[in-house]
Amino acid sequence: MTQKPMTKTQLVAALAEKTGTDKKSANATLEALAEIVSTEVAAGGAVTLPGLGKFACRARPERMVRNPATGEQMKKPADRVAKVTIAKALKDVINA
Template sequence: MAAAKAAAKPMTKGQLATHLAEKFGVSKKVSNEILDEIASVAVAQTKKVGQFVVPGIGKLVKAERKARKGRNPATGAEIKIPKKTVVKFRVAKAAKDAVVPPKK
């Protein structure tokens, strides 16, 4: 059996800020502020408009889940699950195809 590859850890916010700072010649503080502002604009726009597009990556979308019937696993009793607002992320086709190439 082949040895499993050690899983690479995802990039942290600090590492991303450092990368952006080096790439664009700004301070790490400025790149951190930019990341924070992008996050706050994304939240505000998703809340207000219902979606926020990150070009080339995907979009945050506010969606409604319908009310439905469920079952209590402990007692087996039927319960009503109320409708709920959720946030979903839809990956852009270009990003998806770059990460997982489509089958031919």
């Protein structure tokens, strides 16, 4: 069941085939979508891609972490991380 993930080239080719456009247009669309989502999430907003999921930014508080090599505990400052919540439609497709 484990297979290699789809590469960007394969994704662009599949997108071009599904939409009936050329690969250059499909690549520009994919890059524009990635830029829009990145900009919005970095600004603290959220973006929902219908049928796929919701991309959002979440703040993590300061916390204690352990270095696995030495076992030393240290304080990690607060930071922000991207969070993806999978849409129900995608869950249903995967579990069907």
